[in-house]
Amino acid sequence: MPYKKTELKFNGKINTCEIGAGDAAISIGGENTLLFLGDEGFKPAVGIAITDSPEDWSDCFTDIFGDDLKNPAAWAKAAVEKSGADFLLVKLASADPNGANNSVENCVATVVAVEGAINVPLVVEGCKNAEKDAKLLEEVAKALEGKNVVLFSAVEDNYKTIGAAGGMAYGQKVSAESSVDINLAKQLNILLTQLGVKSKDIIMDVGSAAVGYGFEYVASTMDRIRLAGLGQNDESLQMPIITNISGESWGVKEAVSTLEDAPEWGDQEARGIGMEVATAAACVVGGSNAIIVRHPESAKTIKSLIAGLIG
Template sequence: MAFKAATQKFGSSINAVELGVGDKKITLGGENVFPLYTFDDAIANSPKVGVELTDLGIDDTLPELKEFYAGCDTIADQAKKAATMEGADFLSLRFEGADPNGENKSTEDCVAIAKEVAAAVDLPIVICGCKNVEKDSELFSKIAEAVPDKNILFLACKEENYKNVGASVGLAYKQKVGAESAVDINLAKQLNVVLTQLGVNAGDIVCNVGSATAGYGFEYVVSTLDRIKSAALSQGDGDLQMPIMTPVASETYNVKESLASEEDAPEWGSREARAVEMEIVTATACIASGSNAVILKHPQSVATVSKFVKELM
């Protein structure tokens, strides 16, 4: 008797959420099988790869990125260049300079940068804040109002500011809301619940359930992603059926393996190669565990992870 593999596709599915507009818009989610299980059923919307930029420009400690963005005088120029990366599906603009404990850039300056980037590229855009919940609330509201026609995802809305961000971004300006929690299925679910109770459409929410760099407690990330996807699909839990986006670069470029110079750690080899490897390993593990999109920084990482996804789809 011929062997016939049993399939495991579910009656429930992950919500399909569109980002961006026009020919370059993307859709996250929509699958009714576990991550990359194309042998169980077709996955219409493959995991997507984004490129991270910040309002502070290119980090002087990363000469490889300075070289890639050579000749780019503005953030808008950098966005245009980033959009040419092989495998880039969207851009992520992080407003590190808005942090009141750092440069404390004004909301007006940040809005102007966001408008310039939005006008410069046709890829979907993700706006990330400065991790100060009060400043982010103001920043997200003003950018959502100033750039009304780009279908932007604002990452992230947190427990501390979900009312302000959800009401302005999701309800008043009809943009997409990114719900950020801290590597815990219960926290992720609770934030989704209160956002939908506020009136935000579940189909307008994308989750960032938290991450870490591979080797740095990453097993908790894998476990959380796996439990969320299992509950969403096998248990039909509608409060966990939002697609997931994971900002990988902001984690991997903060560990010693990516930052230690070759002079300080000659036994580790090329610093650039280490940084790329940390990005690739972490991103592919996130995708295999359930993330529908990852945000990276290095052109080689973006191209490699994009190729990884395409070959498995």
């Protein structure tokens, strides 16, 4: 019997979202099948992460980037060059009021310098304090008007400020963070849309975990979200998914334990990359349209995986 390829047809379609401006712009999403199962070749984008506070990052990053770690703009440039990433994420960890409590002005200056140093789209991550992030990402949105950056991320407690500033006043993209909660993912999208943010300007940050640390729940969440968007044509879940797995992957014992702690596990850097690649691969197969990693080797590996799958 000849082989007959059957393809599941869906009514729904994931929104196409453009990030970045001018020649640097890329678009994510747009697929009307589960990723890699259609023949349209929709390609997840791979981003590389940097931070303004690398103190708790693994030593291997000092070996790779040297003094650039102290200068986010120089680091950003080097990270994009070394990784070939499609976009860059800068985390403003120093803004955390429970940490360095760096001022909004200083952080905005950092972001502006980073943006000027790279020729790929930018994702700006706050410090994960809802109140501070509201002020911070609002000012970031203002300072980078026209650059079409992603504000990463709005949560239930600050979506009004971030949505109004980013999605409406200054024309940026708003990422909505739902921490592996499908109902909240839908709810935040509805709230942002009701506020007046256009669907095409919203990206979902549905959260993640490192593989081996409850990732099954992430996988089923992504599946539910994608099948609701595609199969049930649920417009409030047709936004592209962006996933930053770098913090989770480099925070688990497989990546943190030194060679002295666990000699039988081998090279620490390779373990970190391994955790990151395994997690990122699972996310892109599960539906992430944009995936963010820390290590240039992870970015290259995921890019080649995607290229290999798409053919």
